Amino acid sequence: xxxxxxxxxxxxxxxxxxxxxxxxxxxxxxxxxxxxxxxxxxxxxxxxxxxxxxxxxxxxxxxxxxxxxxxxxxxxxxxxxxxxxxxxxxxxxxxxxxxxxxxxxxxxxxxxxxxxxxxxxxxxxxxxxxxxxxxxxxxxxxxxxxxxxxxxxxxxxxxxxxxxxxxxxxxxxxxxxxxxxxxxxxxxxxxxxxxxxxxxxxxxxxxxxxxxxxxxxxxxxxxxxxxxxxxxxxxxxxxxxxxxxxxxxxxxxxxxxxxxxxxxxxxxxxxxxxxxxxxxxxxxxxxxxxxxxxxxxxxxxxxxxxxxxxxxxxxxxxxxxxxx
Numbered sequence: 001x002x003x004x005x006x007x008x009x010x011x012x013x014x015x016x017x018x019x020x021x022x023x024x025x026x027x028x029x030x031x032x033x034x035x036x037x038x039x040x041x042x043x044x045x046x047x048x049x050x051x052x053x054x055x056x057x058x059x060x061x062x063x064x065x066x067x068x069x070x071x072x073x074x075x076x077x078x079x080x081x082x083x084x085x086x087x088x089x090x091x092x093x094x095x096x097x098x099x100x101x102x103x104x105x106x107x108x109x110x111x112x113x114x115x116x117x118x119x120x121x122x123x124x125x126x127x128x129x130x131x132x133x134x135x136x137x138x139x140x141x142x143x144x145x146x147x148x149x150x151x152x153x154x155x156x157x158x159x160x161x162x163x164x165x166x167x168x169x170x171x172x173x174x175x176x177x178x179x180x181x182x183x184x185x186x187x188x189x190x191x192x193x194x195x196x197x198x199x200x201x202x203x204x205x206x207x208x209x210x211x212x213x214x215x216x217x218x219x220x221x222x223x224x225x226x227x228x229x230x231x232x233x234x235x236x237x238x239x240x241x242x243x244x245x246x247x248x249x250x251x252x253x254x255x256x257x258x259x260x261x262x263x264x265x266x267x268x269x270x271x272x273x274x275x276x277x278x279x280x281x282x283x284x285x286x287x288x289x290x291x292x293x294x295x296x297x298x299x300x301x302x303x304x305x306x307x308x309x310x311x312x313x314x315x316x317x318x319x320x321x322x323x324x
Contacts, residue, residue, distance in 0.1 A: 016032050016033065016034055016047070016127075016138075017032075017033055018030050018031070018032060018033075019031045019033055019051065021051055021054060021055065021058070021141070021143070023055060023058055023059050023062065023143065024059055025059075025062060025145070026145060026146035027058070027059075027062055027143045027144065027145055027146070028143065028144060028146060029058075029141060029142045029143030029144055029152075030141065030142050030143075031051065031054055031140070031141050032047065032123070032138070032139045032140055032141065032142075033047055033048065034047035034048055034138070044089060044090065044092050044094055046089075046094045046096065046140050046157060047138060047140055047157070049089060049094075053089055054141060057087045057089075057096075057155075058141060058143055058153070058155070060087070061085075061098060061153055062143070062145075062153065065083060065085065065098065065100075068085035068086065068087055069085070069086045069087070069088065069093060070084060070085055070086030070093065070095075071083060071084070071085050072084045074097065079101060079102055080099060080100065080101045080102075080118075081099070081100045082097060082098070082099045082100075083097070083098050083100070084096070084097055084098075084158060085098060095157070095158035095160065096140070096155055096156070096157065096158055097137065097155070097156045097157070097158050098153055098154070098155050098156075099119070099122075099153070099154040099155075099156070100151070100152070100153050101118060101119060101151075101152050101154070102150065102151050102152075118234060119142055119144075119152050119154040120142070121233075121234075121236075122139070122154060122233045122234065123139045123142060123154070125233040125236040126138065126139050126156075126233060127139075128202065128204060128236070128238075129204070129230060129233070129236070131202070132198050132199065132201075132202035132204060133198055134195055134198050134199065134202075134228070134230060135159075135217075135227055135228060135229040135230070136229060136230050136231060136233065137156040137157045137158070137159050137229075137231055138156060138157045139154065139155075139156050140155045140156055140157060141153075141154075141155040142154050142155070159215070159217075159229055159231060161217055162215040162216060162217045162229055163215070163216055163219060164211065164212045164213070164214060164215055164216070165188075165192075165211040165212070165214040165215075165216060165258075166210070166211035166212040166257065166258075167212075168188075168216060168219050169211060169258055169261045169263050169264050170261060170263075172219070172220075173185075173263045174262070174263050176220065180220075181263075183221060184219070184220060184221050185268060185271075187221040187225060187226050188216065188219065188221075188226055189268070189271060189272050189275055190275065191216075191225065191226045191227065191228050192214065192228055192272070193272065193275045193276050193279055194228075194279070195214075195228040195230070196209075196250060196251070196276060197276070197279045197280060199250075200247065200280065203238055203239055204236060204237070204238065204239060205236075205237050205238075205239035205249075205250065206230065206235045206236050206237070206250060207235040207237065207249075207253075208232065208234075208235035208253065209230075209235070209250050209253055209254055210253055210254060210256070210257035211254065211257040211258050212257065213230070213231075213232045213235075214228060214229075214230070214254070215228070215229035215230070215231055216228060216229070217229065247276075247280070248290070248293075248294065248297075251272075251273065251276065251294055252294050252297045252298050252301060253298075253301065255269055255294055255295070255298040256297075256298040256299070256301040256302040257302075259298060259299065259302050266295075269291070269294075269295070270287070270291055273287050273290060273291055273294065274287045277290070
Protein backbone atom coordinates (compact mmCIF):
# COMPACT_ATOMS: atom_id res chain seq x y z
CA UNK A 1 0.00 0.00 0.00
CA UNK A 2 1.36 3.39 -0.96
CA UNK A 3 0.59 6.55 0.95
CA UNK A 4 0.82 9.99 -0.58
CA UNK A 5 3.08 12.42 1.21
CA UNK A 6 3.67 16.13 1.08
CA UNK A 7 6.32 18.53 2.25
CA UNK A 8 5.95 20.36 5.55
CA UNK A 9 7.13 23.54 3.89
CA UNK A 10 4.53 26.34 3.81
CA UNK A 11 1.93 25.74 1.12
CA UNK A 12 0.27 28.23 -1.15
CA UNK A 13 -3.47 28.67 -0.76
CA UNK A 14 -5.38 27.20 -3.65
CA UNK A 15 -8.65 28.69 -4.85
CA UNK A 16 -11.44 26.65 -3.29
CA UNK A 17 -15.01 26.14 -4.35
CA UNK A 18 -17.75 24.52 -2.31
CA UNK A 19 -19.82 21.75 -3.90
CA UNK A 20 -22.87 20.12 -2.26
CA UNK A 21 -23.01 16.37 -1.78
CA UNK A 22 -25.80 14.00 -0.71
CA UNK A 23 -25.29 10.45 0.56
CA UNK A 24 -27.40 7.42 1.34
CA UNK A 25 -29.11 7.50 4.71
CA UNK A 26 -29.98 11.18 4.57
CA UNK A 27 -26.46 12.54 4.98
CA UNK A 28 -25.81 15.89 3.33
CA UNK A 29 -22.93 18.30 3.27
CA UNK A 30 -20.22 20.05 1.29
CA UNK A 31 -17.00 19.26 -0.52
CA UNK A 32 -14.23 21.85 -0.45
CA UNK A 33 -12.56 21.43 -3.81
CA UNK A 34 -9.29 23.06 -4.90
CA UNK A 35 -9.11 24.37 -8.43
CA UNK A 36 -5.34 23.88 -8.39
CA UNK A 37 -3.00 21.60 -6.47
CA UNK A 38 -1.85 23.60 -3.47
CA UNK A 39 0.87 21.13 -2.49
CA UNK A 40 2.33 21.00 -6.02
CA UNK A 41 3.82 17.55 -5.38
CA UNK A 42 2.35 15.69 -8.32
CA UNK A 43 0.71 13.27 -5.87
CA UNK A 44 -3.00 12.60 -5.79
CA UNK A 45 -4.60 15.66 -4.18
CA UNK A 46 -7.66 14.66 -2.12
CA UNK A 47 -9.20 18.10 -2.63
CA UNK A 48 -9.48 17.31 -6.33
CA UNK A 49 -11.27 13.97 -6.05
CA UNK A 50 -14.52 13.68 -7.98
CA UNK A 51 -17.87 13.73 -6.15
CA UNK A 52 -18.26 10.03 -7.00
CA UNK A 53 -14.92 9.20 -5.38
CA UNK A 54 -15.83 11.23 -2.32
CA UNK A 55 -19.26 9.62 -2.10
CA UNK A 56 -17.67 6.17 -1.83
CA UNK A 57 -15.27 7.34 0.90
CA UNK A 58 -17.88 9.24 2.89
CA UNK A 59 -20.49 6.50 2.80
CA UNK A 60 -17.99 4.04 4.23
CA UNK A 61 -17.04 6.64 6.83
CA UNK A 62 -20.66 6.87 8.01
CA UNK A 63 -21.21 3.11 7.93
CA UNK A 64 -17.99 1.48 9.15
CA UNK A 65 -14.96 3.75 9.62
CA UNK A 66 -13.02 1.00 11.44
CA UNK A 67 -12.80 -0.91 8.14
CA UNK A 68 -10.58 1.69 6.46
CA UNK A 69 -6.92 0.76 5.96
CA UNK A 70 -4.65 2.66 8.31
CA UNK A 71 -7.45 3.37 10.80
CA UNK A 72 -6.02 4.91 13.98
CA UNK A 73 -7.50 7.00 16.79
CA UNK A 74 -5.66 10.31 17.21
CA UNK A 75 -7.84 11.93 19.88
CA UNK A 76 -11.06 11.22 21.67
CA UNK A 77 -13.41 13.04 24.02
CA UNK A 78 -16.95 12.58 25.30
CA UNK A 79 -18.65 14.09 22.25
CA UNK A 80 -16.00 13.81 19.53
CA UNK A 81 -13.42 11.44 18.08
CA UNK A 82 -10.60 12.14 15.63
CA UNK A 83 -9.29 9.30 13.50
CA UNK A 84 -6.77 8.83 10.71
CA UNK A 85 -7.73 6.69 7.71
CA UNK A 86 -6.12 5.81 4.38
CA UNK A 87 -8.78 4.97 1.78
CA UNK A 88 -7.68 3.64 -1.59
CA UNK A 89 -8.35 5.82 -4.63
CA UNK A 90 -7.11 4.70 -8.06
CA UNK A 91 -4.76 2.22 -6.40
CA UNK A 92 -3.23 4.85 -4.16
CA UNK A 93 -3.89 5.38 -0.45
CA UNK A 94 -4.71 8.95 0.50
CA UNK A 95 -4.21 10.16 4.06
CA UNK A 96 -7.18 11.76 5.81
CA UNK A 97 -8.03 12.97 9.30
CA UNK A 98 -11.72 12.64 10.17
CA UNK A 99 -13.50 14.26 13.11
CA UNK A 100 -16.78 12.74 14.23
CA UNK A 101 -18.99 14.82 16.51
CA UNK A 102 -22.38 14.29 18.11
CA UNK A 103 -24.62 16.95 19.63
CA UNK A 104 -25.38 16.77 23.32
CA UNK A 105 -28.10 19.11 24.49
CA UNK A 106 -30.80 21.08 22.71
CA UNK A 107 -28.83 24.32 22.36
CA UNK A 108 -25.85 22.62 20.71
CA UNK A 109 -28.23 20.67 18.45
CA UNK A 110 -29.86 23.91 17.28
CA UNK A 111 -26.51 25.62 16.72
CA UNK A 112 -25.30 22.73 14.59
CA UNK A 113 -28.48 22.70 12.53
CA UNK A 114 -28.02 26.43 11.90
CA UNK A 115 -24.43 25.92 10.75
CA UNK A 116 -22.99 27.53 13.88
CA UNK A 117 -21.39 24.47 15.42
CA UNK A 118 -17.75 23.52 15.93
CA UNK A 119 -17.24 21.87 12.56
CA UNK A 120 -18.32 24.96 10.68
CA UNK A 121 -16.10 27.05 12.96
CA UNK A 122 -13.14 24.77 12.19
CA UNK A 123 -13.69 25.17 8.43
CA UNK A 124 -13.91 28.93 8.83
CA UNK A 125 -10.84 28.94 11.09
CA UNK A 126 -8.78 27.01 8.57
CA UNK A 127 -9.69 29.55 5.90
CA UNK A 128 -8.71 32.41 8.23
CA UNK A 129 -5.35 30.81 9.03
CA UNK A 130 -4.58 30.28 5.35
CA UNK A 131 -5.39 33.93 4.67
CA UNK A 132 -3.06 34.91 7.52
CA UNK A 133 -0.25 32.83 6.00
CA UNK A 134 -0.30 30.27 8.82
CA UNK A 135 0.00 26.59 7.99
CA UNK A 136 -2.96 24.36 8.77
CA UNK A 137 -4.65 21.33 7.25
CA UNK A 138 -7.15 21.96 4.46
CA UNK A 139 -10.80 21.05 5.08
CA UNK A 140 -11.95 18.57 2.42
CA UNK A 141 -15.53 17.58 3.29
CA UNK A 142 -18.19 18.19 5.91
CA UNK A 143 -21.27 15.98 6.11
CA UNK A 144 -24.13 15.97 8.63
CA UNK A 145 -26.94 13.54 9.35
CA UNK A 146 -30.56 14.53 8.85
CA UNK A 147 -31.95 12.55 11.76
CA UNK A 148 -33.20 13.71 15.14
CA UNK A 149 -29.81 12.96 16.73
CA UNK A 150 -27.21 15.20 15.10
CA UNK A 151 -24.12 13.38 13.84
CA UNK A 152 -21.37 14.91 11.69
CA UNK A 153 -18.05 14.09 10.05
CA UNK A 154 -15.44 16.69 9.15
CA UNK A 155 -12.69 15.42 6.85
CA UNK A 156 -9.35 17.21 6.55
CA UNK A 157 -6.03 16.43 4.92
CA UNK A 158 -3.40 14.65 6.97
CA UNK A 159 -0.15 16.57 7.49
CA UNK A 160 2.85 14.19 7.61
CA UNK A 161 6.33 14.66 9.02
CA UNK A 162 5.38 16.92 11.90
CA UNK A 163 5.83 16.55 15.64
CA UNK A 164 4.47 18.69 18.44
CA UNK A 165 6.62 21.10 20.42
CA UNK A 166 5.92 19.22 23.62
CA UNK A 167 7.58 16.08 22.24
CA UNK A 168 10.50 18.10 20.90
CA UNK A 169 11.15 19.65 24.31
CA UNK A 170 10.52 16.49 26.32
CA UNK A 171 12.09 13.71 24.24
CA UNK A 172 13.75 14.82 21.03
CA UNK A 173 15.90 17.84 21.80
CA UNK A 174 17.69 16.10 24.70
CA UNK A 175 18.85 13.44 22.20
CA UNK A 176 20.54 16.02 19.96
CA UNK A 177 24.19 16.93 20.43
CA UNK A 178 24.46 19.83 22.88
CA UNK A 179 26.43 22.04 20.49
CA UNK A 180 23.40 22.09 18.14
CA UNK A 181 20.86 23.17 20.76
CA UNK A 182 21.29 26.91 20.41
CA UNK A 183 20.93 26.87 16.62
CA UNK A 184 17.82 24.69 16.79
CA UNK A 185 16.27 26.73 19.59
CA UNK A 186 16.88 30.03 17.80
CA UNK A 187 15.27 28.71 14.61
CA UNK A 188 12.24 27.35 16.48
CA UNK A 189 11.91 30.53 18.52
CA UNK A 190 11.89 32.76 15.44
CA UNK A 191 9.36 30.58 13.62
CA UNK A 192 6.96 30.30 16.58
CA UNK A 193 7.19 34.03 17.30
CA UNK A 194 6.35 34.71 13.65
CA UNK A 195 3.25 32.52 14.00
CA UNK A 196 2.08 34.30 17.16
CA UNK A 197 2.57 37.71 15.55
CA UNK A 198 0.70 36.63 12.41
CA UNK A 199 -2.23 35.52 14.55
CA UNK A 200 -2.37 38.85 16.34
CA UNK A 201 -2.06 40.97 13.23
CA UNK A 202 -4.88 38.99 11.61
CA UNK A 203 -7.19 39.60 14.58
CA UNK A 204 -7.11 35.94 15.58
CA UNK A 205 -6.61 34.36 18.99
CA UNK A 206 -6.17 30.74 20.04
CA UNK A 207 -7.15 29.97 23.60
CA UNK A 208 -5.16 26.73 23.79
CA UNK A 209 -1.80 27.18 22.05
CA UNK A 210 0.03 24.90 24.43
CA UNK A 211 3.15 23.08 23.30
CA UNK A 212 1.25 19.94 22.29
CA UNK A 213 -0.93 22.00 19.92
CA UNK A 214 2.01 23.61 18.09
CA UNK A 215 3.15 21.25 15.34
CA UNK A 216 6.61 21.52 13.81
CA UNK A 217 8.02 20.43 10.47
CA UNK A 218 11.80 20.22 10.05
CA UNK A 219 12.11 20.89 13.77
CA UNK A 220 15.78 19.91 13.96
CA UNK A 221 16.74 22.44 11.26
CA UNK A 222 18.92 19.92 9.40
CA UNK A 223 18.37 20.96 5.80
CA UNK A 224 15.64 23.61 5.82
CA UNK A 225 14.06 26.06 8.27
CA UNK A 226 11.37 24.73 10.61
CA UNK A 227 7.70 25.32 9.89
CA UNK A 228 4.84 25.78 12.35
CA UNK A 229 1.44 24.19 11.84
CA UNK A 230 -1.74 24.73 13.86
CA UNK A 231 -4.01 21.73 13.43
CA UNK A 232 -6.23 21.97 16.52
CA UNK A 233 -8.62 24.75 15.51
CA UNK A 234 -11.31 24.39 18.18
CA UNK A 235 -9.65 27.10 20.25
CA UNK A 236 -9.34 29.58 17.38
CA UNK A 237 -11.43 32.72 17.65
CA UNK A 238 -11.75 36.20 16.26
CA UNK A 239 -10.47 38.33 19.11
CA UNK A 240 -12.35 41.31 20.50
CA UNK A 241 -10.32 41.61 23.70
CA UNK A 242 -7.96 44.43 24.51
CA UNK A 243 -4.62 44.30 22.72
CA UNK A 244 -2.60 43.64 25.88
CA UNK A 245 -4.84 40.81 27.08
CA UNK A 246 -4.79 39.25 23.62
CA UNK A 247 -1.00 39.19 23.63
CA UNK A 248 -0.27 37.97 27.12
CA UNK A 249 -2.67 35.08 27.53
CA UNK A 250 -1.31 32.94 24.63
CA UNK A 251 2.26 33.62 25.79
CA UNK A 252 1.37 32.56 29.33
CA UNK A 253 -0.39 29.42 28.08
CA UNK A 254 2.62 28.35 26.02
CA UNK A 255 5.07 29.08 28.85
CA UNK A 256 2.94 27.09 31.30
CA UNK A 257 2.94 24.03 29.04
CA UNK A 258 6.78 24.01 28.94
CA UNK A 259 7.46 24.52 32.65
CA UNK A 260 9.62 21.86 34.25
CA UNK A 261 11.30 20.73 31.02
CA UNK A 262 15.07 20.64 31.45
CA UNK A 263 15.58 21.44 27.75
CA UNK A 264 13.66 24.74 28.06
CA UNK A 265 15.43 27.15 30.37
CA UNK A 266 14.40 30.47 31.86
CA UNK A 267 16.79 32.09 29.41
CA UNK A 268 14.83 30.47 26.56
CA UNK A 269 11.58 31.89 27.95
CA UNK A 270 13.16 35.34 28.22
CA UNK A 271 14.57 35.17 24.67
CA UNK A 272 11.13 34.24 23.35
CA UNK A 273 9.45 37.15 25.14
CA UNK A 274 12.07 39.66 23.96
CA UNK A 275 11.83 38.43 20.37
CA UNK A 276 8.04 38.64 20.48
CA UNK A 277 8.00 42.17 21.93
CA UNK A 278 10.50 43.30 19.31
CA UNK A 279 8.36 41.80 16.54
CA UNK A 280 5.24 43.67 17.68
CA UNK A 281 7.12 46.95 18.15
CA UNK A 282 7.36 47.05 21.95
CA UNK A 283 10.28 48.66 23.73
CA UNK A 284 12.82 46.07 24.87
CA UNK A 285 13.27 47.38 28.47
CA UNK A 286 9.65 46.41 29.15
CA UNK A 287 10.37 42.71 28.91
CA UNK A 288 11.58 42.32 32.50
CA UNK A 289 8.32 43.22 34.33
CA UNK A 290 6.33 41.27 31.75
CA UNK A 291 8.59 38.27 32.22
CA UNK A 292 8.00 38.29 35.98
CA UNK A 293 4.26 38.68 35.45
CA UNK A 294 4.06 35.85 32.93
CA UNK A 295 6.23 33.54 35.04
CA UNK A 296 3.87 33.91 37.99
CA UNK A 297 0.74 33.47 35.90
CA UNK A 298 2.18 30.47 34.03
CA UNK A 299 2.97 28.67 37.29
CA UNK A 300 -0.53 29.27 38.68
CA UNK A 301 -2.16 28.21 35.42
CA UNK A 302 -0.10 25.02 35.32
CA UNK A 303 -1.27 24.03 38.79
CA UNK A 304 -4.92 24.61 37.86
CA UNK A 305 -4.67 22.75 34.56
CA UNK A 306 -3.13 19.66 36.14
CA UNK A 307 -6.17 19.35 38.40
CA UNK A 308 -8.67 19.35 35.50
CA UNK A 309 -7.10 16.94 33.02
CA UNK A 310 -9.66 14.90 31.08
CA UNK A 311 -9.34 11.41 29.62
CA UNK A 312 -8.13 12.04 26.10
CA UNK A 313 -5.16 11.39 23.89
CA UNK A 314 -3.00 14.48 23.80
CA UNK A 315 -0.12 15.45 21.58
CA UNK A 316 1.03 14.64 18.08
CA UNK A 317 3.90 12.22 17.85
CA UNK A 318 4.09 11.30 14.17
CA UNK A 319 7.54 11.02 12.62
CA UNK A 320 9.49 11.76 15.79
CA UNK A 321 12.70 10.21 14.50
CA UNK A 322 14.12 13.46 13.13
CA UNK A 323 17.24 14.85 14.69
CA UNK A 324 18.28 11.72 16.51
